[in-house]
Amino acid sequence: MSTEKNNPVDHKMIKELLDEKKSKMKLSLAACASCSLCAESCFMFNIYDQKPEYMPSYKVIKSLGVLYRKQGKVSRQTLEKMGDLVWKNCVLCGRCYCAVGIDIPEMLAFTRMICRSQGVDGVYPHNLGAPPAECEALGSEN
Numbered sequence: 334m335s336t337e338k339n340n341p342v343d344h345k346m347i348k349e350l351l352d353e354k355k356s357k358m359k360l361s362l363a364a365c366a367s368c369s370l371c372a373e374s375c376f377m378f379n380i381y382d383q384k385p386e387y388m389p390s391y392k393v394i395k396s397l398g399v400l401y402r403k404q405g406k407v408s409r410q411t412l413e414k415m416g417d418l419v420w421k422n423c424v425l426c427g428r429c430y431c432a433v434g435i436d437i438p439e440m441l442a443f444t445r446m447i448c449r450s451q452g453v454d455g456v457y458p459h460n461l462g463a464p465p466a467e468c469e470a471l472g473s474e475n
């Protein structure tokens with residue numbers, strides 16, 4: 334797999350990766366009823382003032398949904414924006430609850446893998462802040 338950030342996006346590789354999970358992922362994307370119930374269970378959505386870009390369904394639709402719609406033919410800039418959604422806006426904690434059983438973390442993890450295949454790595458949400466003092470104290474005991 335290419336990991337060179339300056340290489341052209343390998344659309345064929347992305348399409349092949351998408352095809353590996355096409356049935357399940359397309360079914361999940363189609364099943365989303367946009368009910369927003371999953372948002373309530375996402376702590377990122379709640380701590381970031383319930384901004385739409387932190388909503389689990391939004392993160393999936395604007396990343397993996399776009400990849401399938403465009404059959405992998407996306408620019409590097411688009412992949413980098415997706416990288417923000419699936420890394421910076423999500424910690425893959427697995428807590429999002431979907432009313433119809435869609436496995437959102439699996440879809441976001443799959444999108445990360447596709448981004449990585451093109452040398453797009455994520456930035457983790459370090460701006461969640463410093464750990465509480467009691468955690469620091471525990472750390473210094475070990």
Ligand code: SF4
Pocket residue numbers: 374375376377378388389392422423424425426427428429437438
């Ligand atoms: S896996 Fe991501 S989208 Fe789901 S609850 Fe955790 S941070 Fe939110």
Ligand code: SF4
Pocket residue numbers: 364365366367368369370371372389390430431432433434435437
């Ligand atoms: S709970 Fe499930 S169906 Fe509803 S918006 Fe979230 S992912 Fe879509």
